[in-house]
Amino acid sequence: MSLTNEKITIMYNKMVTARLLEEMLHEMFSEHMLHGTTHLGIGQEASGIGACMTLRDGDKATLTHRNHVQCIGLGMNVKYLLAEMFGKETGTNSGLGGSMHLMDLKNGNLGANGIVGGGLGLALGAAFKMHYHKEENVVMCFLGDGATNEGLFHEALNLASIKNLPVVFFVENNHYAVSMNTSRSMKVTDIGQRANAYGIRSIILDGNDAIDVYNMTFSAVQYVREGNGPILIESKTYRVAGHSKSDVKQLYRSQEEVDAWVAKDPIKRLEEYILKNNIANSEMLKEINTRVMDEIREAVLFAQNSLDPSADILNKHIYAK
Amino acid sequence: MKEITYKEALREALSEEMIRDENVFLMGHDIGIYGGGFGVTEGLVLQFGEQRVIDTPISEAIIAGLATGAAISGLRPVIEAMFSDFVTLMMDNIVNQAAKFSFMSASQACVPLVLRMPAGCGTGAGAQHSQSLEAWMCHVPGLKVVFPSNPYEAKGLMKAAIRDNNPVIFFEHKLAYSSIGYVPEDEYVIPIGQANIMRKGNHITMVSYGHSVQKCLMAAAHLKEIGISAEIIDLRTLYPLDEATIINSVKKTGRVMIVHEAVKTGGLGGEISAILSEKAFSYLKAPILRIAGKDVPIPFSKTLEEACVPQIQDIENAAKRLMRR
Numbered sequence: 001m002s003l004t005n006e007k008i009t010i011m012y013n014k015m016v017t018a019r020l021l022e023e024m025l026h027e028m029f030s031e032h033m034l035h036g037t038t039h040l041g042i043g044q045e046a047s048g049i050g051a052c053m054t055l056r057d058g059d060k061a062t063l064t065h066r067n068h069v070q071c072i073g074l075g076m077n078v079k080y081l082l083a084e085m086f087g088k089e090t091g092t093n094s095g096l097g098g099s100m101h102l103m104d105l106k107n108g109n110l111g112a113n114g115i116v117g118g119g120l121g122l123a124l125g126a127a128f129k130m131h132y133h134k135e136e137n138v139v140m141c142f143l144g145d146g147a148t149n150e151g152l153f154h155e156a157l158n159l160a161s162i163k164n165l166p167v168v169f170f171v172e173n174n175h176y177a178v179s180m181n182t183s184r185s186m187k188v189t190d191i192g193q194r195a196n197a198y199g200i201r202s203i204i205l206d207g208n209d210a211i212d213v214y215n216m217t218f219s220a221v222q223y224v225r226e227g228n229g230p231i232l233i234e235s236k237t238y239r240v241a242g243h244s245k246s247d248v249k250q251l252y253r254s255q256e257e258v259d260a261w262v263a264k265d266p267i268k269r270l271e272e273y274i275l276k277n278n279i280a281n282s283e284m285l286k287e288i289n290t291r292v293m294d295e296i297r298e299a300v301l302f303a304q305n306s307l308d309p310s311a312d313i314l315n316k317h318i319y320a321k
Numbered sequence: 322m323k324e325i326t327y328k329e330a331l332r333e334a335l336s337e338e339m340i341r342d343e344n345v346f347l348m349g350h351d352i353g354i355y356g357g358g359f360g361v362t363e364g365l366v367l368q369f370g371e372q373r374v375i376d377t378p379i380s381e382a383i384i385a386g387l388a389t390g391a392a393i394s395g396l397r398p399v400i401e402a403m404f405s406d407f408v409t410l411m412m413d414n415i416v417n418q419a420a421k422f423s424f425m426s427a428s429q430a431c432v433p434l435v436l437r438m439p440a441g442c443g444t445g446a447g448a449q450h451s452q453s454l455e456a457w458m459c460h461v462p463g464l465k466v467v468f469p470s471n472p473y474e475a476k477g478l479m480k481a482a483i484r485d486n487n488p489v490i491f492f493e494h495k496l497a498y499s500s501i502g503y504v505p506e507d508e509y510v511i512p513i514g515q516a517n518i519m520r521k522g523n524h525i526t527m528v529s530y531g532h533s534v535q536k537c538l539m540a541a542a543h544l545k546e547i548g549i550s551a552e553i554i555d556l557r558t559l560y561p562l563d564e565a566t567i568i569n570s571v572k573k574t575g576r577v578m579i580v581h582e583a584v585k586t587g588g589l590g591g592e593i594s595a596i597l598s599e600k601a602f603s604y605l606k607a608p609i610l611r612i613a614g615k616d617v618p619i620p621f622s623k624t625l626e627e628a629c630v631p632q633i634q635d636i637e638n639a640a641k642r643l644m645r646r
Contacts, residue, residue, distance in 0.1 A: 060394075062390075093425060093426055093427045093429075094427035096424060096425055096426075096427050097425045097426065097427070101425045101426070103425070103426045103429055104429075105393075105426065105429040105430055106429075110390070110393065111422075111425070111426060113418075114417075115413060115417050115418070118413070118417060118418060120383065120386055121382075121383055121385065121386015121387050121388075121389050121390050121414050121418060122386065122389060122390035122393065122418065123390060124383060124386060124387040124390055125386065125387040125388060125389055125390015125391035125392065125393070125394060125396075125398075126390045126391070126393070126394045127390075128387055128390065128391045128394075128396070129390075129391050129394035129395060129396050132346070132372070132391075132396060151382065152382050152383060152386065152413070152414075155378075155380035155382055155383035156383045156386070158378060158380065159377060159378065159380055159383050159384075159387065162378070163375075313427075316428070317423055317424045317426075317427050317428045318423065318424050318462050318463055319423065319463070319465075319486075319487050320423050320428065320431030320432075320433075320486035320487055321486065
């Protein structure tokens with residue numbers, strides 16, 4: 001489906017939701033209102049949301065530990081997302097998962113994963129089931145650049161390739177695995193080259209350009225849906241935020257480097273596109289921002305006012321009946 | 322009743338469950354036309370086709386990962402680690418993904434998968450192909466662990482494992498594959514979580530599982546000749562443990578030894594011993610004995626290999642010691 005004005009507005013709405021949500025999370029973590037840790041995807045909104053918007057009913061996705069943007073892209077309700085971050089019984093995972101395990105199976109979200117590359121097996125298995133029952137669906141397997149250095153990545157690409165599984169490996173190359181820049185972690189300049197070694201086609205795109213992400217991912221998803229086997233997309237983007245809440249000093253990169261990427265901010269770029277093409281005016285965009293902020297504030301209240309899970313829950317979910 | 326081998330019993334269970342439920346499929350290295358490392362899946366690819374009996378490259382980690390993903394999506398995978406030692410290459414997907422999926426997601430999905438694990442020593446395969454790693458698996462909440470000792474159990478437990486909605490680690494002892502036993506003609510399932518009193522006795526309780534049960538049976542026959550009556554509990558399931566059956570037997574005999582091939586330190590014997598100390602201490606007439614593998618890697622030399630794990634004579638000697646206390 002081509003990118004209609006309506007779809008562009010939805011995409012903008014979701015990107016703003018992810019950004020404002022994460023800015024709020026950052027603030028709440030700084031004020032010690034939240035337990036645990038979190039990995040923010042500020043700067044990667046075009047990648048995660050543009051990619052998710054190409055999926056249709058019955059498609060699935062496996063997410064990374066940097067997953068809030070992807071969750072919003074897949075339609076997770078901010079109320080339940082926040083309640084999970086607060087560890088409440090109303091959360092998506094009843095408080096058992098937290099930020100690194102947000103999951104929403106009924107919306108095709110097979111969960112974020114605390115293990116780098118941990119979604120690879122789940123993605124292949126979900127795709128195998130589609131293949132087994134001859135369903136015309138695909139699985140989008142989100143990965144970071146770091147995951148492509150894990151052994152499982154190479155086993156997964158090879159197996160998906162020889163079994164012709166409907167997987168879109170969507171690599172958000174944000175250039176950092178915690179503190180290690182991709183220039184230090186691999187000799188290839190493009191992660192796409194790694195796919196070619198397994199007989200898998202690859203696409204490299206500007207991950208900070210939402211329109212580009214959507215259009216190119218959409219064709220890739222079509223290619224996979226038509227039974228051509230897996231594909232790999234390398235979405236080149238940048239992790240503007242630190243690795244996690246404990247990454248304060250960021251001695252491994254320069255302010256100039258960060259600033260250069262902030263200048264390519266995906267939300268600003270989409271705003272410019274929307275205004276230039278008369279999809280909406282600045283008043284309308286401002287309204288979206290206000291409305292989203294209100295929703296998030298309301299969601300925070302919902303989360304704060306929810307109950308902690310009772311200890312009875314501990315033995316309830318370890319084994320299925 | 323009919324007489325078949327352990328290997329045939331497993332194959333029958335796989336075949337019957339695949340006929341019963343089209344969502345059951347097999348996956349692993351060389352399980353197709355080659356028939357699996359020990360021949361368990363021989364002929365199944367001809368019966369069910371390559372869509373359901375799926376050969377893979379040597380990629381243990383992703384096989385376990387794919388199985389987990391397929392299980393949460395509604396299929397019922399049965400995967401084979403050619404040797405249970407290779408589970409080291411699968412551990413992330415078994416421990417961090419399969420075992421925790423139901424819990425972390427608050428039951429948004431369950432993980433009905435079976436991992437087949439040919440285990441144990443005695444084949445001269447050396448340190449990387451002979452281990453007994455079942456205690457590792459029992460240490461991970463979210464997994465169930467079974468270890469049949471004979472063909473009857475192999476078939477009944479495999480059928481239960483495939484029908485279970487949780488990841489089941491299914492140990493098979495390599496020396497048991499060619500053992501013969503009676504199996505009912507009619508369909509039957511052995512529930513997971515129930516031990517079996519293999520032999521009734523009054524003087525001592527032997528708690529064991531897997532191939533070691535056979536050694537206990539032979540030792541018990543010798544002990545009978547000198548007037549020692551041993552009760553043998555075949556655990557069948559190692560997690561969740563059937564504590565009641567063990568405790569009830571110990572209440573009767575007051576003397577207990579736990580026999581397994583796995584190394585002693587951190588083994589099931591320690592766990593069962595602790596349970597008995599907590600729950601049946603006042604019934605004990607003698608200290609609990611663990612007759613287990615030595616804390617060494619399995620060596621190649623046949624003489625050394627035999628010296629590393631409990632033999633029938635070791636079990637008999639231990640029983641005599643236990644009676645003297």
